[in-house]
Amino acid sequence: MRRVNLTTIIVICxxxxxxxxxxxxxxxxxxxxxxxxxxxxxxxxAWNNYTAWHDCLAxxxxxxKGDPNGLWSNLWKGIKKCENIDQMKSLAINDxxxxxxxxxxxxxxxxxxxxxxTLGIGHDxxxxxxxxxxxxxxxxxxxxxxxxxINERLYTILPGKYFAFAVGAEAGLGEANVLANNSxxxxxxxxxxxxxxxxxxxxxxxxxxxxxxxxGAEYGIxxxxxxxxxFDANDISFCQFNIEIHKPDSLQKKLFHDFIFGLLKDKRxxxxxPVQGYHMRLFMLNFNNDECIFKYIL
Ligand SMILES: *[C@@H]1O[C@H](CO)[C@@H](O)[C@H](O)[C@H]1NC(C)=O
Ligand SMILES: *[C@@H]1O[C@H](CO)[C@@H](O)[C@H](O)[C@H]1NC(C)=O
Ligand SMILES: *[C@@H]1O[C@H](CO)[C@@H](O)[C@H](O)[C@H]1NC(C)=O
Numbered sequence: 001m002r003r004v005n006l007t008t009i010i011v012i013c014x015x016x017x018x019x020x021x022x023x024x025x026x027x028x029x030x031x032x033x034x035x036x037x038x039x040x041x042x043x044x045x046a047w048n049n050y051t052a053w054h055d056c057l058a059x060x061x062x063x064x065k066g067d068p069n070g071l072w073s074n075l076w077k078g079i080k081k082c083e084n085i086d087q088m089k090s091l092a093i094n095d096x097x098x099x100x101x102x103x104x105x106x107x108x109x110x111x112x113x114x115x116x117x118t119l120g121i122g123h124d125x126x127x128x129x130x131x132x133x134x135x136x137x138x139x140x141x142x143x144x145x146x147x148x149x150i151n152e153r154l155y156t157i158l159p160g161k162y163f164a165f166a167v168g169a170e171a172g173l174g175e176a177n178v179l180a181n182n183s184x185x186x187x188x189x190x191x192x193x194x195x196x197x198x199x200x201x202x203x204x205x206x207x208x209x210x211x212x213x214x215x216g217a218e219y220g221i222x223x224x225x226x227x228x229x230x231f232d233a234n235d236i237s238f239c240q241f242n243i244e245i246h247k248p249d250s251l252q253k254k255l256f257h258d259f260i261f262g263l264l265k266d267k268r269x270x271x272x273x274p275v276q277g278y279h280m281r282l283f284m285l286n287f288n289n290d291e292c293i294f295k296y297i298l
Contacts, residue, residue, distance in 0.1 A: 049087035050287040056082035068253035076274035096127040104283035113138035120213035121145035125154040146189035165190040169220030209240040216246040222259035227266040239292035247278040
């Protein structure tokens, strides 16, 4: 009896040592295979780190619940504080500047091509030009802007696919502020709804990063990002997104308030790199999608 027990113990010890060795070796390959074998463990680290970020921001902004004005003015402070906690420091958030702003992007850790979507090109693709040089071969760019002058040429030579319409919640004709001849003017533009645009025109549902600079149309799609929202209903995922929130009136501040507290409730995206002016720019990263976690976080 005693001998059998000893043998069993030795075998168990051997298996444990083998497991630990294999585990760390395979994890360091950082490959799709490690996900199949050790996905749970790696995803748990990312999740714990996300939880630390979430608790940090939720604590910091809890007093602005029900106070859209207070949230609009103070959110950036909490984001700046929480993006600097130890659990977030390993994220390599890169800057891709154009002439009047900076887009953020985490480069893929796996050699898989990316899908990048630009809503609102604004006569300037210098950020896209910098990014395309860093992305794996075969990465694709899709850009929509209702003003084809300049935008069509710039976006096409990236190379990217250009679409001459605005993208938002509703299809139809609408008034939009557009950049023409170096100033913003109101024009009637054709709108295509974002679900139709992504599913039927771009024909991609796994989007690595979408850059939303839609001069107010973003308010209509805030709730599409929520868990169980229209993007989920259509199996559309975003790993990252950059969004400019256009200078809000008081109703829009309320929509923004609900968007931010909704994101926290959903526990899907973390928010970084706030730029606060009349408009606000934010960068979001998806911690609740396996493909995104393995491509950008682990
Ligand atoms: C939120 O973070 C800011 C910036 O660090 C800090 O000044 C403020 O006191 C924090 N608020 C709360 C309620 O923790
Ligand atoms: C999680 O946070 C720790 C620091 O607490 C860091 O060393 C590690 O790289 C982070 N892991 C991921 C997957 O972000
Ligand atoms: C820009 O200016 C040119 C020349 O003044 C004019 O022909 C063109 O229609 C203008 N474009 C728009 C979109 O207003």
